Amino acid sequence: MIQWEQTMEIKILRRQGKSLRRIAHEVGMAVNTVRKYLQHEGRPFYKKRETVETKLDPYKPYLQERVKQARPFCLPATVLLREIRDQGYRGGVTQLRLYLNSLTPVVCEEVVRR
Secondary structure (H helix, E strand, O other), X not given: OOOHHHHHHHHHXXXXXXXXXXXXXXXXXXXXXXXXXXXXXXXXXXXXXXXXXXXXHHHHHHHHHHHHHHOOOOOOHHHHHHHHHHOOOOOOHHHHHHHHHHHOXXXXXXXXXX
């Protein structure tokens, strides 16, 4: 994050007639960043990204219910992938694994056989 002092320094250097490249070199940032800070009063802010609908979204309620029913055991992602593919899912296993990891921080203990 850029400090308020750097923002003021950029504006002062610009008032002194220095070029964007020269200012960028002196403060150690890209020319486009310097341009952004000169165009906006204070710090520029960034818009929140719109949420993009994924291929997995229609199957999330089913997956949540399925994981809840299987507690305290963990269902492998490949098993759940097979189940939702039968329902029409056309995505990959990586997206499914990322979603399952975010669902619950369930610790799966391996069975120890003696």
